[in-house]
Amino acid sequence: MKSDRLQGLSLGIFTELANRKQKVKQQGRKVIDLSVGNPDLPPHPRIMSTLSTWAQDGSKYGYTLHAIPAFNPAVAQFYSDRYNVDLQPNQEILQVPGTQDGLFQLALSIINPGDYALVTDPGYPIYETSVKLAGGRVYYIPLTEENGFFPRLDQIPESILKKAKLLFINFPGNPIPQLAPPSFFEEVVFYAKKFDFKVIHDFTYSELVFDQERATSFLNIPGAKEVGVKFNSLSKTFHMAGCRIGYVVGNMEIIQALSLLMSHTHYGIFYPIQKAAEEALKSGDSFYRSHIRIYQSRRDLVIKELKKSGWDVMNPPATMYIWAKIPLSVSSTEFCYRLMEDTGVVLKPGSAFGKNGEGYVRINLVQPEVQLKKAMNLIHHFLLKQGWV
Numbered sequence: 001m002k003s004d005r006l007q008g009l010s011l012g013i014f015t016e017l018a019n020r021k022q023k024v025k026q027q028g029r030k031v032i033d034l035s036v037g038n039p040d041l042p043p044h045p046r047i048m049s050t051l052s053t054w055a056q057d058g059s060k061y062g063y064t065l066h067a068i069p070a071f072n073p074a075v076a077q078f079y080s081d082r083y084n085v086d087l088q089p090n091q092e093i094l095q096v097p098g099t100q101d102g103l104f105q106l107a108l109s110i111i112n113p114g115d116y117a118l119v120t121d122p123g124y125p126i127y128e129t130s131v132k133l134a135g136g137r138v139y140y141i142p143l144t145e146e147n148g149f150f151p152r153l154d155q156i157p158e159s160i161l162k163k164a165k166l167l168f169i170n171f172p173g174n175p176i177p178q179l180a181p182p183s184f185f186e187e188v189v190f191y192a193k194k195f196d197f198k199v200i201h202d203f204t205y206s207e208l209v210f211d212q213e214r215a216t217s218f219l220n221i222p223g224a225k226e227v228g229v230k231f232n233s234l235s236k237t238f239h240m241a242g243c244r245i246g247y248v249v250g251n252m253e254i255i256q257a258l259s260l261l262m263s264h265t266h267y268g269i270f271y272p273i274q275k276a277a278e279e280a281l282k283s284g285d286s287f288y289r290s291h292i293r294i295y296q297s298r299r300d301l302v303i304k305e306l307k308k309s310g311w312d313v314m315n316p317p318a319t320m321y322i323w324a325k326i327p328l329s330v331s332s333t334e335f336c337y338r339l340m341e342d343t344g345v346v347l348k349p350g351s352a353f354g355k356n357g358e359g360y361v362r363i364n365l366v367q368p369e370v371q372l373k374k375a376m377n378l379i380h381h382f383l384l385k386q387g388w389v
């Protein structure tokens with residue numbers, strides 16, 4: 001029944017994790033789920049009131065087909081204010097129904113069967129999936145502790161670089177919450193020009209950066225617009241994940257290709273959601289500053305509690321994730337299954353993000369501090385029981 005295209009897609013570990021979680025719940029155990037990156041905080045009240053006001057207007061339930069006139073200028077203003085990047089609203093910005101969907105359709109619009117795409121391992125799964133569904137081939141760039149969790153472009157064989165059509169980068173990153181300095185993006189632009197491939201910078205966590213730091217936008221680098229685009233959405237910055245609204249900005253050729261495909265596949269985003277997104281983008285940073293403080297405080301709590309248990313993990317400079325090396329000599333899935341069955345705490349095994357994720361787990365900060373503290377206590381007792389501390 002399934003198309004050949006789907007043969008490479010497995011339900012694998014995500015389904016297994018969900019099934020086991022269900023069983024643990026049925027046994028009456030309270031589950032603390034730190035495995036899914038779904039923001040738990042509400043959007044700013046003004047975003048919600050804009051959405052509900054427009055939802056009362058019966059004339060706004062038709063297809064929108066494309067972005068409302070104010071959306072692209074609001075994105076352009078946001079990038080000019082936040083990143084000093086100039087964007088042409090009509091040619092260098094395209095609204096997408098979330099970064100996930102946008103990335104999927106992007107691969108279909110750019111990749112020909114047999115084309116290579118360079119994808120980090122570990123990496124956010126849609127990059128690999130979208131390339132494979134488009135008939136492309138994936139070359140995995142390892143992200144390891146030894147290379148500081150940065151893609152080493154100089155270690156990719158020249159024969160692959162010559163065949164590459166796309167490079168996916170994701171900073172601030174998921175699952176590895178790393179920030180990249182401008183010099184890394186300069187290197188990316190240099191390689192993209194030299195080997196004639198395009199760059200997709202997934203900037204979904206752009207504003208969720210701690211300790212008064214700022215993320216570098218790929219488009220700040222001279223020459224970047226000639227070689228690439230940046231995806232972003234309102235999901236994490238404005239806590240509007242369920243609204244499914246995002247955008248891609250930068251290289252016109254890429255945007256035109258994606259826009260052509262979407263003109264056939266997409267009928268536009270619900271008008272009230274677009275108005276709420278416009279309100280969010282125009283609000284400056286006042287709508288997400290408090291979120292950053294909350295995530296930073298959760299991060300500090302979790303790191304402190306893990307340290308108390310003798311589990312010394314990297315302090316993430318950004319995002320809602322901690323990437324933690326497993327303290328026991330078991331696989332990451334085994335660690336997560338045992339932890340869940342013993343304590344009800346659910347973490348995501350690193351191997352779910354690629355071969356090089358083995359040996360790590362991802363801990364999400366998407367629960368209130370009381371819950372996180374409870375989870376860390378349970379983890380502490382679990383590690384004690386395993387004889388690790």
Ligand SMILES: Cc1ncc(COP(=O)(O)O)c(C=O)c1O
Nearest residue numbers: 037098099100124174204233235
């Ligand atoms: C790195 C990364 N890119 C893209 C997405 C998808 O985001 P959106 O809600 O914009 O589709 C996520 C969601 O978790 C993510 O972590």
